[in-house]
Amino acid sequence: MASDSRLTQKPLLETLRGKKQPRPPIWFMRQAGRYLPEYRATRARADDFLSLCYTPKLAKEVTLQPVTRFDLDAAILFSDILVIADALGQSSRFEDGLGPVLEPLEPYDITRLDGQNIKIRLAPVFQTVSDVRASLSAEKTLIGFCGGPWTVATYMVGGKSSNDQAKARLFALRHPESFARLIDILVEASIDYLTAQFEAGADCVQVFESWALNLDEGMFFDEVIEPNRRIVDGVRDRVGSAVLIGFPRGAGANLSSFAERTGYDAIGLDQMVPLEKVDSLVGKSLPVQGNLDPIRLVAGGPQLDRRIEEIISAFEQRPHVFNLGHGIVPETPIAHVEQMIAGVRGH
Amino acid sequence: MASDSRLTQKPLLETLRGKKQPRPPIWFMRQAGRYLPEYRATRARADDFLSLCYTPKLAKEVTLQPVTRFDLDAAILFSDILVIADALGQSSRFEDGLGPVLEPLEPYDITRLDGQNIKIRLAPVFQTVSDVRASLSAEKTLIGFCGGPWTVATYMVGGKSSNDQAKARLFALRHPESFARLIDILVEASIDYLTAQFEAGADCVQVFESWALNLDEGMFFDEVIEPNRRIVDGVRDRVGSAVLIGFPRGAGANLSSFAERTGYDAIGLDQMVPLEKVDSLVGKSLPVQGNLDPIRLVAGGPQLDRRIEEIISAFEQRPHVFNLGHGIVPETPIAHVEQMIAGVRGH
Numbered sequence: 226m227a228s229d230s231r232l233t234q235k236p237l238l239e240t241l242r243g244k245k246q247p248r249p250p251i252w253f254m255r256q257a258g259r260y261l262p263e264y265r266a267t268r269a270r271a272d273d274f275l276s277l278c279y280t281p282k283l284a285k286e287v288t289l290q291p292v293t294r295f296d297l298d299a300a301i302l303f304s305d306i307l308v309i310a311d312a313l314g315q316s317s318r319f320e321d322g323l324g325p326v327l328e329p330l331e332p333y334d335i336t337r338l339d340g341q342n343i344k345i346r347l348a349p350v351f352q353t354v355s356d357v358r359a360s361l362s363a364e365k366t367l368i369g370f371c372g373g374p375w376t377v378a379t380y381m382v383g384g385k386s387s388n389d390q391a392k393a394r395l396f397a398l399r400h401p402e403s404f405a406r407l408i409d410i411l412v413e414a415s416i417d418y419l420t421a422q423f424e425a426g427a428d429c430v431q432v433f434e435s436w437a438l439n440l441d442e443g444m445f446f447d448e449v450i451e452p453n454r455r456i457v458d459g460v461r462d463r464v465g466s467a468v469l470i471g472f473p474r475g476a477g478a479n480l481s482s483f484a485e486r487t488g489y490d491a492i493g494l495d496q497m498v499p500l501e502k503v504d505s506l507v508g509k510s511l512p513v514q515g516n517l518d519p520i521r522l523v524a525g526g527p528q529l530d531r532r533i534e535e536i537i538s539a540f541e542q543r544p545h546v547f548n549l550g551h552g553i554v555p556e557t558p559i560a561h562v563e564q565m566i567a568g569v570r571g572h
Numbered sequence: 573m574a575s576d577s578r579l580t581q582k583p584l585l586e587t588l589r590g591k592k593q594p595r596p597p598i599w600f601m602r603q604a605g606r607y608l609p610e611y612r613a614t615r616a617r618a619d620d621f622l623s624l625c626y627t628p629k630l631a632k633e634v635t636l637q638p639v640t641r642f643d644l645d646a647a648i649l650f651s652d653i654l655v656i657a658d659a660l661g662q663s664s665r666f667e668d669g670l671g672p673v674l675e676p677l678e679p680y681d682i683t684r685l686d687g688q689n690i691k692i693r694l695a696p697v698f699q700t701v702s703d704v705r706a707s708l709s710a711e712k713t714l715i716g717f718c719g720g721p722w723t724v725a726t727y728m729v730g731g732k733s734s735n736d737q738a739k740a741r742l743f744a745l746r747h748p749e750s751f752a753r754l755i756d757i758l759v760e761a762s763i764d765y766l767t768a769q770f771e772a773g774a775d776c777v778q779v780f781e782s783w784a785l786n787l788d789e790g791m792f793f794d795e796v797i798e799p800n801r802r803i804v805d806g807v808r809d810r811v812g813s814a815v816l817i818g819f820p821r822g823a824g825a826n827l828s829s830f831a832e833r834t835g836y837d838a839i840g841l842d843q844m845v846p847l848e849k850v851d852s853l854v855g856k857s858l859p860v861q862g863n864l865d866p867i868r869l870v871a872g873g874p875q876l877d878r879r880i881e882e883i884i885s886a887f888e889q890r891p892h893v894f895n896l897g898h899g900i901v902p903e904t905p906i907a908h909v910e911q912m913i914a915g916v917r918g919h
Contacts, residue, residue: 388735391867391901398871438785438822441865441897442846443879475785477824478849499789502825518788520738524745532790550788554738 233363237298238428240544241366241468241491241512249537249545250298251569252368253562255552256291257303260559263290274319275311278304281352288357292365295566298546299366300357302422304350306372306433309414310381312346313338317380329384329392332403340410343417351425358426366429369422373434373473374411374452381407389439397448404448412452416459419467423460429468431493432456435551437483438475445479450486457488470514474551480506496550500539512544517565519549525561533568580710584645585775587891588713588815588838588859596884596892597645598916599715602899603638604650607906610637621666622658625651628699635704639712642913645893646713647704649769651697653719653780656761657728659693660685664727676731676739679750687757690764698772705773713776716769720781720820721758721799728754736786744795751795759799763806766814770807776815778840779803782898784830785822792826797833804835817861821898827853843897847886859891864912866896872908880915 237250271277383392472493484507494515584597618624730739819840841862
């Protein structure tokens with residue numbers, strides 16, 4: 226069980242720790258998701274999306290489904306980045322085709338957010354982590370996660386997913402003190418949340434800064450780099466051996482500052498990061514994860530095989546976890562996922 | 573008139589040609605737009621958005637409004653990137669709050685697009701260019717424009733603005749020959765369209781590749797760099813002295829390949845390009861334009877003044893046209909535009 230699991234070598238975790246493996250381990254973002262019929266079947270048994278996240282029996286089931294089907298090297302906790310907002314007292318509902326919808330925060334709402342109860346309010350999530358770890362083979366890595374503070378804040382302030390995060394950017398500029406307080410609350414809550422995931426049995430965690438785009442370098446530093454650095458430091462203070470992956474989607478030319486200043490053990494690369502620029506953007510030795518365009522996985526065919534080869538070849542000299550550049554999309558054919566996995570393993 | 577205008581020194585055009593001016597000239601994207609009451613008044617006199625673009629009297633009026641009000645260094649033709657699609661036979665309607673909506677192209681539709689009539693179908697646009705040039709002071713630069721082929725294709729194939737351009741990316745991967753044909757048609761149409769704008773009196777042109785994001789470097793090369801390079805070459809073949817600005821919004825770390833390979837005279841920078849990385853991304857001498865976050869212009873106050881200073885100081889050693897990183901948004905207070913212009917001129 227947990228103690229055995231910790232003594233067994235996990236190729237994916239070892240890669241994130243900087244030890245290159247004979248072949249790149251593989252998992253992929255949203256691997257437990259709507260493209261899988263078994264996911265859709267379990268999802269249909271929950272009242273709504275958040276109930277699925279908060280019911281350990283069901284959340285464990287969907288977490289394990291892709292590992293069982295594809296023999297992936299890692300399971301990632303099934304949950305949502307907005308459970309943090311929910312635990313702070315701002316609930317969200319999930320609408321089909323629209324994603325999460327929240328009542329947007331006003332500056333005066335921020336003092337009412339309550340970060341004291343993360344461990345209690347999110348107890349079902351930690352139960353899921355521990356149940357999954359108990360059922361997962363010892364050589365598989367269990368990945369916990371949270372959303373990056375900026376990304377979570379864009380939903381809390383904007384009320385929904387947005388093309389340009391304009392509401393959050395404007396809030397941050399118009400009400401800098403309130404926004405800084407919100408980011409502080411999210412940083413502290415994220416440290417508590419990730420620490421508790423490690424305590425429940427997570428082997429490593431990923432911070433999804435999925436909307437790290439549209440910011441100029443000043444705002445990128447204040448709202449993305451600094452809060453992420455504080456999370457890395459805060460989690461390491463409490464969990465000495467913690468392994469953390471940072472994923473700043475859309476960071477573009479700001480990626481080098483992110484990699485240099487946040488202190489993550491590994492960096493997740495979106496598909497916009499050109500392979501030949503990775504050495505100059507994140508240094509030559511830092512473990513990386515990524516970065517297949519999920520749309521290439523939808524399209525399949527020879528272009529998919531070629532691109533997989535390009536990615537693996539580009540990272541032959543550094544620790545590399547194979548992954549997508551963003552979450553798998555619902556219309557992805559399972560046969561293409563199988564093609565991808567065969568391509569990675571056959572390299 | 574036109575001939576006098578061509579003999580008079582235009583600070584903005586000279587900057588784009590590589591001659592640094594004592595202070596940065598200024599214009600900004602969507603300067604003729606909904607934030608201006610005089611624009612809204614003229615817009616109300618047109619049946620719909622495309623009628624406004626196709627009525628030279630009204631289009632000229634809105635083109636000149638921001639130059640008259642703010643004494644900017646350039647007018648930019650009032651039109652839309654989708655007039656090209658319209659001229660090719662795919663019409664669009666503009667819905668309030670949603671932007672343009674088109675009947676999405678299927679692969680078999682592409683052979684029906686007709687690129688032979690650009691000059692005839694878009695004659696009102698060229699009339700506008702020539703009427704504006706005749707009314708504009710000789711020291712003001714008149715900027716023509718078109719959309720980048722990839723950006724226009726995302727609308728033609730996707731049917732509307734999209735968060736991730738997934739429909740166009742998938743189309744390009746699933747139907748590479750049809751998509752390449754579409755890009756060829758757009759490249760040729762854009763060359764005709766821009767050449768005719770120069771002939772009508774435009775001093776320079778900008779190619780808006782506004783959705784140059786979400787692409788991996790292979791697709792970025794095929795769908796953005798190569799088509800833009802062909803437009804630059806094609807226009808230069810026909811208009812020897814042509815000055816062209818490329819604006820690949822969201823190119824991120826792909827910006828260096830874009831600047832190096834397309835051959836543009838100047839590069840427009842979105843706000844995500846960190847100022848300290850510009851030398852390494854676009855070289856030390858190429859004229860640049862940008863890159864104030866339009867949301868900073870909405871927020872106003874001391875942060876706006878500080879950021880303007882940062883931008884101007886960063887480009888003190890190279891030709892620089894002050895601009896936004898993306899179009900001005902409708903809720904921008906006019907007082908903040910005045911503050912920006914005073915900040916740039918007072919530097």
